[in-house]
Amino acid sequence: MGQNRRLFKIQDGVIVVAACATVFACFQAIYPSLVSNFFRQRWTGVRLVHWLIDISDSAHVLSGCLMCVSFAVVLLRFVQPRPSLRRITAQPGFVACFAASIMGGVVILFVAARKVGRLLGGWNLNTSFWELTTPALSSLDSLGRMIVGVWIMLRLMRRPKPESDWVERIGQVVGVLWIVQWLLARGIQVVSMMSNRSLFDDGTY
């Protein structure tokens, strides 16, 4: 609806800035090593394959970033003035971000439970935060496929009613990026299979 078009307000700005800050934190956590590895080496074909396998971590970083933005879009969508719940649930962009938020919420709970379990178990294994989160984030690799599934089901119900709202637009872009992330993660798996190595090997260069 034209007259109900959502304007960008200060509270929206706060939510967007918070999401961006979390995204930068995700990049900061893992990218420095990847970038330095890229410039430090003399490149051969095998090394390129190994570096691509390393980038699988960056696919996980991408999923971490997308998760932050997805949470932000869901939050922005619920801020007033907003369309009715019935209309919101017919918007593909919101639905994609909502799906990502639910799955991400469960994964975060899972990571927290593991961390607490390890602390209570008293295991002195020097496990870093990223060591725990990477397997959890890799379980998010199939989220893009799930979004495809949700969009197909919306389509079959003849319900998708996208609005020309900026929040919805961002949601749609995030949904597409989730699908790209899924394809990227799967592509990296294929590359690692071609090089006949498992992603879990810690190979030396």
Added chain:
Amino acid sequence: MIKRRHVLEWMILLAANAFAVLWILTSLSSHVALYYHLDDGHTDELILAYHCEAATRAVLVSWSVALTALGLIRSGVPLRRLLARPGYVVCFAVTLEAFVWLGLIILGFGFRIFYRLPSFWGEDIRALTLRESSTTAYLIMIWWTLLAFSRRWRPSRGWIDRAGRIIGVIWIVSIVLHLAVDYGFDVENDHRTMARQPAPSR
């Protein structure tokens, strides 16, 4: 009087059960090591839990695909209205996922043949269905939440929808089993790593 349609329905259910039994038998003959990248020697309870999880998946997937087909054959209701029934939605979502798994399995198998890589296709199938099947539970949760939010939760009285709802609940609960099994293997690995660590030098 037995109608031809009823015979077809019973045949579909029988085929689903036969498929589930076949899947379980294949699963029981597997060993866990390849999926979890481990050697062997895990506790019997953990391996039993792993097999229980695989068996649950087998039964749920077979029944869901069968119920999707039955729903389409029996009701005569258009698909867009069937997808507002919470039970049928579960079966449909699982069927959708099952087709994706089938595609991935065929792709993976073709890939291994093309590149002449060692083929563990039985393990591939189990690994894929275990790794990916928790996604289905999330899909069910999300779709149920969306139906509830949009006030379109319209359960029907038929046994297909009821069975679908029960399958949905079991599927969501099975995430907990999956996480528990995963965590169990993780804990055993931790203990092994600790056992292998050299004693601290003084």
